Amino acid sequence: MAPRRINPRLAKLHRNYTAEEVASLLDVNRQTVWKWLKIGLKAIDGRRPILIMGEELRRFLYERRAKRKRPTPPGMIYCLGCREPRSPAGNMVDFIPLSPTTGNLQGICPTCESMLYRRINLGRIEDVRGNLDVTFTQPGPRITDCANPSVNHYSDNPGTAHADA
Ligand SMILES: [Zn+2]
Structure with missing residues (x-):
């Protein structure tokens, strides 16, 4: 396709x-x-x-x-350190809820040991989890560490420049 x-x-x-x-x-x-x-x-x-x-x-x-x-395949997360999609270490990730329907998959890059984050829609988790072993966690104080929402397909629109018609 x-x-x-x-x-x-x-x-x-x-x-x-x-x-x-x-x-x-x-x-x-x-x-x-x-x-x-x-x-x-x-x-x-x-x-x-x-x-x-x-x-x-x-x-x-x-x-x-x-x-x-640079599409990120299922089971992989884009690493901001490597600037490439990576399979998280041990194929293990945590799911950190951000809202009732969204959250971050969080793992560790086996190459550079950066934290990996992939923002996902819970309803579509099966499309992105691939062979990952996902642990579902509760939101905790560390959630504010996620200053860098992962590159993903659900990102917001950037500001739009309205030109004169
Ligand atoms: Zn990396």
């Missing part, structure tokens, strides 16, 4: 696009465009049918591409 390469430069910065136009411009399904809108692509406020600025579309596509460059 290699993702098809999409060229963000097809989006003209100073044009607005409807979802249909985005789909035909990039040769993707309309459903794909709607999915993007759910996961971070921003439409212009209050417009129906929705309009997406070319500049925003390009930003979204570049960001998405950057995230895909």
Whole structure:
């Protein structure tokens, strides 16, 4: 399921696009465009049918591409020390809840001994745990150590730059 390469430069910065136009411009399904809108692509406020600025579309596509460059496979956690996904030492991790539905998988990098954190959605733990042995823990005071939420697919949108239309 290699993702098809999409060229963000097809989006003209100073044009607005409807979802249909985005789909035909990039040769993707309309459903794909709607999915993007759910996961971070921003439409212009209050417009129906929705309009997406070319500049925003390009930003979204570049960001998405950057995230895909280094996918973290199941059973692995991206190590900020090694700058690569690693299998935690002993294939053991703790699950530290952050909210009723999310938490961090936490382990130790066998290569550089950094702590590894992977922010996950509890409902999708089976997608990321791979062969890891997960211990479920209660939140504790050390949770504030997690200043560095792991690189993941659920990250928030960065601040958006709204250009003049
Ligand atoms: Zn490491």
